Amino acid sequence: MRDEALVGDAAARLMREYGLDDERIAELTELGRAVCESAPELASLARREALLSHAVDTFQRPLVSAGMSEPQRQLLDALLRGELDRDRLKTLLARWAASVNPEELIDRVRLDCMRLHELLRVGALRVYGADPWRCEMALEALERLAFLQLATLTWIADAEGRNPAPQTLPDYTPFMEKLGEQLAARQADGHGLAVLTVDCGVISRLDGLWGFHVGDAARTRIVQRLRMGVLRARDVLGEIGRDEFACVLSTISGPGVALLAAQKILRMLAAPVMVGETEIFARPAVGVAIYPDNGADAASLLLRSKIACHAARDSADRVVVYREKQENPRLQLLLYESKLRAAIDEGRLELVYQPQFEPRGLRLHGVEALLRWEDSEFGAISTHEAIAVAESAGLINEITWWVLNNALRQCAEFRARGLEVSVSVNLSPNNLREPDLPDFIDRGLRTWDVPPQALVVEITETAVLAAPELVSETLLRLKSLGVRLSIDDFGTGYSSMYYLASMPLDEMKIDLSFVRDMLKVPQHQRIVHSMIELGHSLGLTVVAEGVEGQDVVERLAELGCDRVQGYFTSPPLAPAELLRRYAPPREGDAA
Numbered sequence: 001m002r003d004e005a006l007v008g009d010a011a012a013r014l015m016r017e018y019g020l021d022d023e024r025i026a027e028l029t030e031l032g033r034a035v036c037e038s039a040p041e042l043a044s045l046a047r048r049e050a051l052l053s054h055a056v057d058t059f060q061r062p063l064v065s066a067g068m069s070e071p072q073r074q075l076l077d078a079l080l081r082g083e084l085d086r087d088r089l090k091t092l093l094a095r096w097a098a099s100v101n102p103e104e105l106i107d108r109v110r111l112d113c114m115r116l117h118e119l120l121r122v123g124a125l126r127v128y129g130a131d132p133w134r135c136e137m138a139l140e141a142l143e144r145l146a147f148l149q150l151a152t153l154t155w156i157a158d159a160e161g162r163n164p165a166p167q168t169l170p171d172y173t174p175f176m177e178k179l180g181e182q183l184a185a186r187q188a189d190g191h192g193l194a195v196l197t198v199d200c201g202v203i204s205r206l207d208g209l210w211g212f213h214v215g216d217a218a219r220t221r222i223v224q225r226l227r228m229g230v231l232r233a234r235d236v237l238g239e240i241g242r243d244e245f246a247c248v249l250s251t252i253s254g255p256g257v258a259l260l261a262a263q264k265i266l267r268m269l270a271a272p273v274m275v276g277e278t279e280i281f282a283r284p285a286v287g288v289a290i291y292p293d294n295g296a297d298a299a300s301l302l303l304r305s306k307i308a309c310h311a312a313r314d315s316a317d318r319v320v321v322y323r324e325k326q327e328n329p330r331l332q333l334l335l336y337e338s339k340l341r342a343a344i345d346e347g348r349l350e351l352v353y354q355p356q357f358e359p360r361g362l363r364l365h366g367v368e369a370l371l372r373w374e375d376s377e378f379g380a381i382s383t384h385e386a387i388a389v390a391e392s393a394g395l396i397n398e399i400t401w402w403v404l405n406n407a408l409r410q411c412a413e414f415r416a417r418g419l420e421v422s423v424s425v426n427l428s429p430n431n432l433r434e435p436d437l438p439d440f441i442d443r444g445l446r447t448w449d450v451p452p453q454a455l456v457v458e459i460t461e462t463a464v465l466a467a468p469e470l471v472s473e474t475l476l477r478l479k480s481l482g483v484r485l486s487i488d489d490f491g492t493g494y495s496s497m498y499y500l501a502s503m504p505l506d507e508m509k510i511d512l513s514f515v516r517d518m519l520k521v522p523q524h525q526r527i528v529h530s531m532i533e534l535g536h537s538l539g540l541t542v543v544a545e546g547v548e549g550q551d552v553v554e555r556l557a558e559l560g561c562d563r564v565q566g567y568f569t570s571p572p573l574a575p576a577e578l579l580r581r582y583a584p585p586r587e588g589d590a591a
Contacts, residue, residue: 007094011152015090020148024141025086028120031138033082035123071096079120097152143267146229175238175246179298182236182250186291193291194249194258195301197309198226200269202282203243215242218280222269229268230261244309246302255290255321262286262319285312288321303338337393339375340386344398349373351406352572353423355582356543356565359557364582366422366456368565369407370572371399387428400431404444408455410575412448419583424456424486432459433470438477445481452482456507460488472503479504486543490531501538508535512546512566519551529559536560 015021075092078084120142128135179195186193200222207215219239226237226245236248247265252258269284287309295301308322343349353367373381381389390399404425411423431437445452457478459471475485486507510531518525528544535542544556547566556564573581 005094007097007152011093011097011148012090014148014152015086020089020141020144022086024144025084025089027137027141028079028145029082029084031120031124031127031141032079032084034127035120036080036082038127039123076120093149093152096149144271172238172240175236175240176298176302178236178238179246179248179302182248183291183296183298183301186251187296192252192254194252194255194261195289195291195305196247196249196258196262196265197240197287197289197302197305198245198247198265198269199285199287199309199313200243200245200282201284201313202280206280207242222282225268225271226265230264240302244306246305252290255288255293258288258290259319259321262288266318284318285309285315286319287312288319290321294322336378336381336385336389337395339378340373340389340393340395343373343375344395344402349399349402350574351403351410352574353410353578354565354572355570355578356424356563357569359553359561359564362553362569364419364421365563366424367578368424368426368458369403369410371403372572387426391428391430396428396430397434400427401440404441408444408448408450411450411454413575414579414583415450415454417579417583417586419579421582422454422456422484424458426458426488429460429471432474435474437474438481441478441483442481445483453484456484456486458486458488458509475504489545505538505540507541507543508538509543509545509565510561515544515546515552515556515566516548519549519555525555528556528561532559532561 071092075084075089075096078088078092121139124135124138124142128138182193203215203218203222206218222245223237223239226247231237231247232250234250236250238246238248240246247261249258249261265286266284269282272281287305287307289295289301289305289308291301294304304322308320312318312320350372351369352372353369355364356366356368357363358365371383371386373386375381387396387399390396407423407425411421414421414423427437441455441457444450445455459475479485484506485504486509487503487505488509489511490508508531510528514524514528514531518528532542541562542560543563543565544561545565547553547556547564548568550568553564553569
């Protein structure tokens with residue numbers, strides 16, 4: 001027999017964690033009184049346990065067995081008599097949990113909990129049907145009680161080293177292997193299966209606020225809730241990310257079962273996570289993928305459940321079943337992420353270079369390095385999309401280091417062939433927050449023996465405004481190396497003249513949205529003219545982007561613009577083509 005005092009202490013701690021305070025216990029007590037007074041026949045039925053003869057659980061299984069245990073009956077009776085308070089609940093809960101037979105199947109014990117919950121849920125609907133707010137409060141208190149009982153069972157199972165709950169796999173690889181085994185079994189018997197990705201949305205916040213040890217404690221509690229409150233013994237739970245879990249419902253009769261389980265996960269994780277005396281509330285989202293409708297292999301099902309989970313974050317219901325071509329731009333980023341990682345590993349990224357010319361005579365002065373990514377499935381992916389994917393996947397620094405290193409290497413090759421041009425490279429706001437950026441660029445310049453003034457680092461107005469003090473420090477360090485600095489897409493942000501004047505800039509690039517239509521829209525031409533004058537007053541070289549006609553080139557020259565860039569003067573070129581067109585001929589080359 002277990003020590004009731006020890007179990008009682010654990011139950012008291014869990015009561016605090018699950019928010020079953022005096023107010024909610026009073027709500028349960030009032031509900032019990034109301035059922036006895038307003039629906040005595042229901043109370044009588046409850047005591048005889050006739051109410052559940054046709055009920056089903058989350059997975060559509062009949063809730064019929066030998067009946068409640070004696071401690072569970074005592075808890076139900078205390079509720080119906082209105083004689084429940086914190087100490088009484090703790091005592092009855094400890095007595096109930098301490099009496100659980102170690103050999104008893106956990107599913108049988110779980111049904112015991114669900115009986116009590118279902119009996120009183122029906123009572124709440126009966127007596128508070130005309131008062132939706134009161135009914136909701138009573139149902140919430142009931143759910144917390146059910147979660148509390150399940151959590152107490154989990155504590156006992158863990159304390160005794162006995163875990164009859166669903167298998168939990170903390171690593172991605174064994175989880176995928178187990179999912180593959182489940183799929184093979186379903187392919188053999190023809191039944192369905194579901195993969196649910198759960199984003200609990202709280203652990204990372206706890207990591208940042210109180211440290212990883214607190215986040216780990218919260219993860220343990222969330223795993224316990226999923227194992228004991230939702231999943232069956234034959235289901236599988238995988239920890240696939242710091243805030244993400246994947247649940248495999250090993251056998252389902254249809255999508256409705258998976259949706260019921262997803263809704264139960266939302267309710268289960270809605271109970272606060274206690275950190276000391278502080279309640280932390282999760283905002284979970286659940287994505288669902290069904291076998292065989294949404295995929296026939298483990299990787300596809302997990303990916304699609306994650307895609308659905310991304311969509312669920314923006315959904316009012318917080319549960320989404322995967323469907324083809326879901327309308328959410330974040331989903332496309334998710335699909336591209338694994339492709340980008342593979343492209344980096346396999347060396348399938350390339351740089352192309354768009355020339356910049358002096359507008360009078362079109363003499364080549366410099367080139368801008370642009371990322372090119374060609375995917376076998378999605379085709380050519382634009383630089384803008386590639387950078388967005390890199391940001392989303394946390395790969396932006398890795399991509400930037402690759403671009404900088406290769407741009408400097410090719411700049412050295414251009415100069416060795418007699419093509420004395422500067423090379424411009426774009427940096428993101430995140431790059432500028434990296435303290436190692438100037439040191440990396442310094443090493444790259446020395447490695448490839450490139451003069452610092454041959455490298456132009458382009459930043460956006462947004463990057464300047466995001467963290468002006470930090471960005472200013474980084475730019476000053478780059479400037480001290482001799483690197484030239486350019487502000488890109490000027491005119492599209494909200495740059496303060498103070499920041500523009502105080503930054504150690506060498507160049508300003510006017511955004512194509514003003515240049516493209518400047519001859520058709522007089523106001524745009526006046527804006528371009530003002531920007532050129534502003535840049536020159538600050539001692540900056542001015543580059544106009546998006547030039548698409550000879551008349552535009554001529555007008556920019558008249559306005560005093562220093563450089564022009566666009567598809568009219570030249571599209572982006574591969575390194576070999578750039579050398580063929582603009583490098584001086586070598587001795588022995590064919591005329």
